[in-house]
Amino acid sequence: MAPSGSVTTQSKTTPVLSTRGDPYHTELKSARTMKSVRFHGRGDIRVDEIEEPQCGRGQVKMKPAFVGICGSDVHEYTAGPVLIPGEPHNLTGSQLPVSIGHEFSGIIEEVGEGVMNVKPGQKAVVRPTIFDRSCTSCRMGYEYCCENIGFIGLSGYGGGMSEHIVAPAEHFYPLPDDISLETAALIEPLAVAWHAVNLSPFKAGDNVLIVGGGPIGIGVVQVLKIQGAKNIMVAELMESRKRFAREYGATHILDPREVDVALMVRQLTGGIGADVVFDAAGVERALNGAIPACRTHGTIVNIAVWEKRPMIQVNDIMYHEIQYTGAALYDETAFRNVIHALIYGQLKPEKMITGKIRLEEVGEKGFEALLHDRDHHCKILVDVQG
Incomplete structure (x- = not known):
């Protein structure tokens, strides 16, 4: 070896x-x-x-x-x-x-x-x-x-x-x-992002928080942009990823070291919170910090593959009846939709x-x-x- x-x-x-x-x-x-x-x-x-x-x-x-x-x-x-x-x-x-x-x-x-x-x-x-x-x-x-x-x-x-x-x-x-x-x-990683958005209850005009600005998170930003999201908020630490998120259509970049993410999301959404939260980071602290950013009866979609089993603040999810779901890979429809979006110039x-x-x-x-x-x-x- x-x-x-x-x-x-x-x-x-x-x-x-x-x-x-x-x-x-x-x-x-x-x-x-x-x-x-x-x-x-x-x-x-x-x-x-x-x-x-x-x-x-x-x-x-x-x-x-x-x-x-x-x-x-x-x-x-x-x-x-x-x-x-x-x-x-x-x-x-x-x-x-x-x-x-x-x-x-x-x-x-x-x-x-x-x-x-x-x-x-x-x-x-x-x-x-x-x-x-x-x-x-x-x-x-x-x-x-x-x-x-x-x-x-x-x-x-x-x-x-x-x-x-x-x-x-x-x-x-x-x-x-x-x-x-x-x-x-x-196309393959973009299909992961497309499937996650399709699986969620997202609709045009919704406010969305994305935790993590890596390739999948940036893919989600692009899909949300062409599907008509209102506020696309990205929580990210790395400067290059902040830049990518902004260039691809994020309306607000939130650095957890500088701001209280949940508080800022509430302020940006008139006190309501994000309609949908996409977790593309798989970090316990980041997820627990994002739960109070999600509105009552909102949805958190996990896209991340976790390396360690997290301890999640379940009571915060329960008391606000937040839906927590996973998005695994993609179906063939998402894969083909990404190809079509590239053909028509919607994704670049x-x-x-x-x-x-x-x-x-x-x-x-x-x-x-x-x-x-x-x-x-x-x-x-x-x-x-x-």
Whole structure:
């Protein structure tokens, strides 16, 4: 294993890819190899040389172009495996080491027999969510809450930080030529934000507080802006994130070190409070500080993935009959709506990109930068072919 926090390059690593439970698996018989960033364990990601996958029936082969490094990726790097399976995943059969990268775009290289939704040469984006279609949640129509949920780039089928990837055709969505591949790499996190807003009771003219101005929080700001929010208030500490929030349409930036967030929200809303609060931070103190900012019969939507179990001031929620709910991932409608919003120019997220790096730089200039230099970054993209 490489030292903690390191990225090493391995030569001709034998791929570890089980076929158990994977109905789309195609045997890797190609003599050609490719570079792929793989997670081997906590603090251990490597640029490996592995066998290039082959495209089979019902599958699509893509040449990834740009891949966003997600907060979930960073969490796996520092505390994983969590979403990455330590044992073979129930749906893909994959286990460590796994190729990573689930926010990505690219060019379609090849399509297998029976594939009609994309064709070679097209720009495309990948919806990475994998679900079983048979659990209770899936049967109810909530596939994104699947009991065996997985992700391309975390759970199998390869990952975007690879020179090539093969996956079932249903995961690929064609894009028009005028959407850049850099912008397309932001579709997946924007879909998380879009779904959270749609899941909430938000309506045009509402007052909204967003806790946390990271990529998801900034995405929520953009979605609320085009859907007609009145006051978009963002509670954030970092200067760069304050700037992003303001540029993308936040009406008020609240620094918890300088103001009482709940008091300011009440003042800005005529004493009523926020109609909806979106928690994109996952910090106990921040959440408890935001509860009194929410109006009676308002709603708090949790989007954050919490690293530690919080102690929540439940009585404050109960006495004001505040609804507290979670927003998990996104449905296909949200994913497609983001694509349409980009096509029609309603979303213009390009300024979120604060860095572009090569595969070989993923460790130092990607993961380590997001861990130790967060104030200067919103979204770092890996240029796979660069």
